[in-house]
Amino acid sequence: MKIAIASDHAGFNYKRAIASALRAQGHEVVDFGTHAAESVDYPDFIRPAAAAVARGECERGIVLGGSGNGEAIAANRYRGVRCALCWNVESARLARAHNDANMISLGERMLTEETALQIVATWLATPFEAGRHVARLQKLDLPT
DSSP: OEEEEEEOGGGHHHHHHHHHHHHHTTOEEEEOOOOSSSOOOTHHHHHHHHHHHHTTSSSEEEEEESSSHHHHHHHTTSTTOOEEEOSSHHHHHHHHHTTOOSEEEEETTTSOHHHHHHHHHHHHHOOOOOTHHHHHHHHHTSOO
16 A cells, blocks of 8 residues: 655654554555654645645555644645544544544654554554445535
């Protein structure tokens, strides 16, 4: 699977660990940065990753920051992106099963690295249940 990944400085360490784990599992990882721990503005890195998912250039995306909140907000500005802020394995499972989340956001200051890796694994392995959830998702992209 081709997966976009991006972070600000506060999510940089987990971004590297997750990208490494994904590559070891055979996934193609497109790293949109940041590439250092110095302070940066998260939209500069999150927006290109989300745009790649929205355009279909990457099948899924993972964004990281200190809390993950700003990163999820930035990613969800793109039509067709469904970025879920995940804080445990169950939130990741439901994000895929019920919301067909094609991106997730993680907060490095909120989770252990082990939990972050478990969240990613669960999110990648969980299929979308479809059914009653399809009509709800279609309502997300209605014109305002």
